[in-house]
Amino acid sequence: MFNDVNDLSDCTILLVEDSPINQKVIQCCLEDICEIVTFASAEEAIEYCLQTPPDIILMDWILDGMSGVQACQLLQKEPTTANIPIIFVTSNTSEHQQEECWDAGGVDFIGKPIVARTLVNRVRTHLKYKKQADVLREYSYVDGLTGVYNRRYFEQELERFMRQSQRTTSSLSLIILDVDFFKKYNDYYGHLEGDDVLKSVAQTLQKNTRRPLDCAFRYGGEEFAVLLPNTPVDSAVKIAENIIQDIHALAIEHTESPMQVVTASAGVADNHSTNETDTLINLADKALYAAKHSGRNQVKQL
Numbered sequence: 208m209f210n211d212v213n214d215l216s217d218c219t220i221l222l223v224e225d226s227p228i229n230q231k232v233i234q235c236c237l238e239d240i241c242e243i244v245t246f247a248s249a250e251e252a253i254e255y256c257l258q259t260p261p262d263i264i265l266m267d268w269i270l271d272g273m274s275g276v277q278a279c280q281l282l283q284k285e286p287t288t289a290n291i292p293i294i295f296v297t298s299n300t301s302e303h304q305q306e307e308c309w310d311a312g313g314v315d316f317i318g319k320p321i322v323a324r325t326l327v328n329r330v331r332t333h334l335k336y337k338k339q340a341d342v343l344r345e346y347s348y349v350d351g352l353t354g355v356y357n358r359r360y361f362e363q364e365l366e367r368f369m370r371q372s373q374r375t376t377s378s379l380s381l382i383i384l385d386v387d388f389f390k391k392y393n394d395y396y397g398h399l400e401g402d403d404v405l406k407s408v409a410q411t412l413q414k415n416t417r418r419p420l421d422c423a424f425r426y427g428g429e430e431f432a433v434l435l436p437n438t439p440v441d442s443a444v445k446i447a448e449n450i451i452q453d454i455h456a457l458a459i460e461h462t463e464s465p466m467q468v469v470t471a472s473a474g475v476a477d478n479h480s481t482n483e484t485d486t487l488i489n490l491a492d493k494a495l496y497a498a499k500h501s502g503r504n505q506v507k508q509l
């Protein structure tokens with residue numbers, strides 16, 4: 208699973224350095240490893256990071272405007288950037304300054320003037336660790352059977368998006384989807400066939416959640432969840448309806464269901480009436496129950 212860790216060519220280094228000469232020197236040393244994106248100010252670098260998180264940051268200590276340490280502290284506070292290792296580049300390597308570097312949350316520091324081999328080796332080493340950590344995180348968040356994210360990741364992401372939508376006063380919608388008569392399907396066709404149904408449903412969810420922040424999860428058993436940030440409930444209902452139609456259109460035989468094919472029901476809710484993640488889940492669950500109660504193979508909203 209770590210086979211590709213030595214190939215760092217798909218990584219991105221973000222360099223924050225206000226001296227054009229130092230920019231050139233560092234770029235020359237690292238250009239063979241991977242892509243380097245350079246900014247002269249911490250403010251610009253942070254804005255970029257939040258949109259496009261790099262794999263590692265090389266941060267100049269002294270910058271015009273926000274200092275390297277301040278930038279580091281800010282980035283550590285943001286969930287999207289908290290895991291990015293930051294290496295300080297500094298001409299002052301006094302004991303006091305080293306302490307400051309560790310206190311700020313830096314993973315390492317490199318002294319100026321730059322020693323090319325030290326820079327290259329430090330960056331390579333930290334990029335490798337970062338890649339390994341990413342692979343492990345990815346594995347522990349993905350449902351082994353269906354390939355969509357698991358419930359642990361769902362809970363973490365729901366919490367994160369809920370906070371974000373409060374901060375930006377935007378809508379967050381949740382779809383909870385359940386395969387209809389799935390127990391009957393398993394009893395009749397067997398668990399292996401049942402697993403194939405769950406994989407097909409998961410693929411249909413992924414096909415319908417293509418916007419960058421949309422995310423599909425296996426919530427448990429034959430239950431799935433879809434998180435839709437910046438999406439009011441009406442738009443979420445449309446997405447849910449497409450999913451339900453697409454699952455029906457798979458035309459997977461299910462003679463034990465009145466529909467004769469595999470179908471699913473979905474409940475949709477958004478956060479306009481609540482800031483609590485548990486309440487949002489309950490609302491979507493209630494809507495799902497209503498969809499089941501009205502004959503399944505449909506979407507209901509609360």
Ligand SMILES: [Mg+2]
Nearest residue numbers: 225267269270
């Ligand atoms: Mg400087």
